Amino acid sequence: MRNIGVLASGSIAGRKRAALLLAGALVGALLTLSCLPGGSRTGQEGDSATSSPAPVLEIAAIPARAQPTPLLAPALEVGRDFLKALAEGRYSASWDLLAAASRQKWVDAEKYSAFLSRKFGPLKMALQAESPAPRQGWRDPETGMRYETAAFLSVRGAIGDRLGEALSLPPLVVVQEEGQWRVAGEGPAARRGPVFPLAQGETQSLAVPILVYHHVASTWPGDSGQRSITVLTGAFEQELAYLQGAGYRSVTLAELANALLYELPLPAKPVVIAFDDGYGDMFTDAFPTLQKYGFVGSFALPTGLIGGAGYLTWEQVKAMSDAGMEFVSHSVNHVGLHLVPEEQAISELRDSRAELEKHLQAPVQILVYPYGEPFANGSPEQQRAVIDLLRREGYALAVTNPLPGTPPVIAQRGDLPYQLQRINVSPGMSIDRFARRLQGTDVR
Numbered sequence: 032m033r034n035i036g037v038l039a040s041g042s043i044a045g046r047k048r049a050a051l052l053l054a055g056a057l058v059g060a061l062l063t064l065s066c067l068p069g070g071s072r073t074g075q076e077g078d079s080a081t082s083s084p085a086p087v088l089e090i091a092a093i094p095a096r097a098q099p100t101p102l103l104a105p106a107l108e109v110g111r112d113f114l115k116a117l118a119e120g121r122y123s124a125s126w127d128l129l130a131a132a133s134r135q136k137w138v139d140a141e142k143y144s145a146f147l148s149r150k151f152g153p154l155k156m157a158l159q160a161e162s163p164a165p166r167q168g169w170r171d172p173e174t175g176m177r178y179e180t181a182a183f184l185s186v187r188g189a190i191g192d193r194l195g196e197a198l199s200l201p202p203l204v205v206v207q208e209e210g211q212w213r214v215a216g217e218g219p220a221a222r223r224g225p226v227f228p229l230a231q232g233e234t235q236s237l238a239v240p241i242l243v244y245h246h247v248a249s250t251w252p253g254d255s256g257q258r259s260i261t262v263l264t265g266a267f268e269q270e271l272a273y274l275q276g277a278g279y280r281s282v283t284l285a286e287l288a289n290a291l292l293y294e295l296p297l298p299a300k301p302v303v304i305a306f307d308d309g310y311g312d313m314f315t316d317a318f319p320t321l322q323k324y325g326f327v328g329s330f331a332l333p334t335g336l337i338g339g340a341g342y343l344t345w346e347q348v349k350a351m352s353d354a355g356m357e358f359v360s361h362s363v364n365h366v367g368l369h370l371v372p373e374e375q376a377i378s379e380l381r382d383s384r385a386e387l388e389k390h391l392q393a394p395v396q397i398l399v400y401p402y403g404e405p406f407a408n409g410s411p412e413q414q415r416a417v418i419d420l421l422r423r424e425g426y427a428l429a430v431t432n433p434l435p436g437t438p439p440v441i442a443q444r445g446d447l448p449y450q451l452q453r454i455n456v457s458p459g460m461s462i463d464r465f466a467r468r469l470q471g472t473d474v475r
């Protein structure tokens with residue numbers, strides 16, 4: 032299955048297949064939703080996004096809960112106007128409500144509207160903003176802007192066939208800017224927002240290197256196994272300095288998902304900086320170094336190990352998340368998913384996602400395969416079976432580890448969303464070799 036050559040950006044190969052893969056994710060969501068009020072369909076094999084109309088949903092069907100304090104009432108009103116414009120496809124009206132700094136990350140109004148129309152245009156939506164919570168002195172991790180007064184609004188409702196109650200929707204963040212309330216965090220419409228099955232089935236391929244680290248530590252660990260997956264903090268910093276100097280800009284896996292599926296505009300030289308396993312040195316070494324260079328990291332957590340000796344605590348995870356770092360699933364117990372009974376594989380996927388969403392109040396739809404399995408040693412049948420489970424459990428994207436001794440792959444294919452490819456950063460690697468690996472030209 033590691034048959035990926037270098038692809039030109041924008042290739043349309045396999046777009047139909049992508050539609051089927053993504054339709055499967057929809058079926059999975061429905062299976063878990065059919066017992067909830069408002070779940071208007073039941074899942075069946077062979078269902079597809081293109082052959083089934085979205086259910087009719089009304090904004091009025093989602094009643095507002097408690098009234099906000101008078102101070103935050105105007106913030107809530109702006110948040111509701113933003114969601115209403117989004118649901119009605121009036122993207123230029125929602126653009127008008129954005130804070131100035133937030134507009135810049137979308138490049139311009141045309142690109143913003145084109146992205147939202149590709150993503151949400153075919154979907155019915157019913158969303159409600161509510162429970163505004165004040166936040167003094169909030170720094171927007173996406174733009175670096177600091178606002179004296181902000182309000183976090185929780186978002187409830189449904190997008191397409193997928194109920195918001197089942198998939199955590201990110202909050203809207205409304206900020207005060209020159210006496211006006213403006214939207215700085217776009218909630219479901221954010222660049223890192225949740226992804227949904229494609230109505231058109233069109234995906235693209237993009238050259239986006241995904242670097243992977245394990246330990247980042249100031250001294251070599253005594254254990255030789257741990258040493259083989261350690262990059263010294265000084266070397267890590269040199270690599271980040273190289274990336275910055277060469278014009279790379281870090282993006283999250285969720286942004287990559289939105290780019291592959293809906294052509295979210297990415298920086299000219301995007302890179303994903305990923306970390307496996309949630310070791311404690313992610314907080315003490317990787318995180319401050321990333322912040323020093325203005326980069327975002329994507330951390331894959333085996334949720335059952337978090338809080339244990341040598342691992343991150345949930346408080347540290349929350350602090351890193353608030354500062355803009357991304358967290359994705361790496362199962363609960365760090366097991367090869369084809370090596371355990373199906374029941375356990377399901378709970379590894381379901382429980383890790385639920386735990387992450389509970390702590391982060393954000394959707395988690397991305398998995399990093401523990402040990403890269405089943406794409407390291409599994410059979411094609413085992414690979415298909417695990418991908419089926421991922422779809423059914425609402426995962427949209429999954430990332431494999433590089434096999435030892437294989438050349439790096441930087442082309443990410445939207446039509447193979449469960450086989451994104453990472454590049455291992457080895458201990459003691461020279462900057463020249465690091466640069467060659469980044470470009471996918473380090474043959475060995």
Ligand SMILES: [Zn+2]
Pocket residue numbers: 307308361365401402
């Ligand atoms: Zn791992």
